[in-house]
Amino acid sequence: MPRPRLLPSAIIAMALLFAVKAGGVASALWGPAVVIAPARAADPAPVAPRQVPQPVRAERPPAPPPAAPPTQPVAMVAPDPATQAERALLEQLRARRAEIEAREQAAAAQEVMLQAAERRLARRVEELAALQQRLEGMERARGEREEAGWRGLVRTYEAMRPRDAAAIFNDLEMPVLVEIIDRMGERKAAPVIGAMRPEQARLVTAELARHRARRTAAD
Known part of the structure; x- marks a missing residue:
């Protein structure tokens, strides 16, 4: 391999250093130098990057749900006889x-x-x-009304003469005759019965006795 030449390189470096220093002195004497940069060309329009078609990926089927853990068999508990009895x-x-x-x-x-x-x-x-x-x-x-009526009749016959009263009593019905003679006083009834016909007097006497007996039994 050729060995690099150090001397020319050193000379070039020294020249460059001298130029830099000279430029610094000139800037100090005459002011800063105006460096006119060359006009840059207009930047070209940015080029859109090419879209590289992505490879179509096949959709993976959804993963099946995790399997439920196996259920434990429920143990059948025999009913308590005591509970059933209660x-x-x-x-x-x-x-x-x-x-x-x-x-x-x-x-x-x-x-x-x-x-x-x-x-x-x-x-x-x-x-x-x-x-x-x-x-x-x-x-x-x-x-009371009936008794008042009978008493009126009795007073009427008691006021009559015995023969006149006996003539009427001979033709009266037996129930009426008994009621009248029963209410008459004994002293008033005896002359009237004595003046009546013997057969009528006998019948009225017997019927009057039975009437009084029934009344006594009822009392």
Whole structure:
């Protein structure tokens, strides 16, 4: 290989250094030198980079979801006999309670009906008692009126002469004759009966005895 020449290189370097120094002295004496830079040519329009078609990638199918972990089999627990017995007992108690409540409701409804019937019966008894009192009062009034009528007839026949009264009594019906003679005083009735026909006098005497016997038995 050729060995580089050091001397010319050193000379060139010294010349360059001298030129630089000289330029510095000139700048100090005459001012800064105006360096007119050559006009640069207009920058060419930027060239758009070529778009290199990207290779079409095949779409990968979506990954399947992760498999669910296997479920553990549920162990079948045998029912507790004690629990079943308690449930059966509770059901029986509930049914018994419902039956008792239904009976109580029916008894309450029947009691209400009986009370209503008793109130109606009490009102009916009161009405009947009031009606009976009215009837008894009417009966007493009627009896009093009848008694007043009989007493008037008795006074009329007592005021008559015995023979005249006997003539009338011979033709009277037996029930009427008995009622009149029964209300007459003994001293007034004896002369009248003595003046009557013997057969009529005998019949009225027997009927008067039976009438008084029935009245005594009724009292």
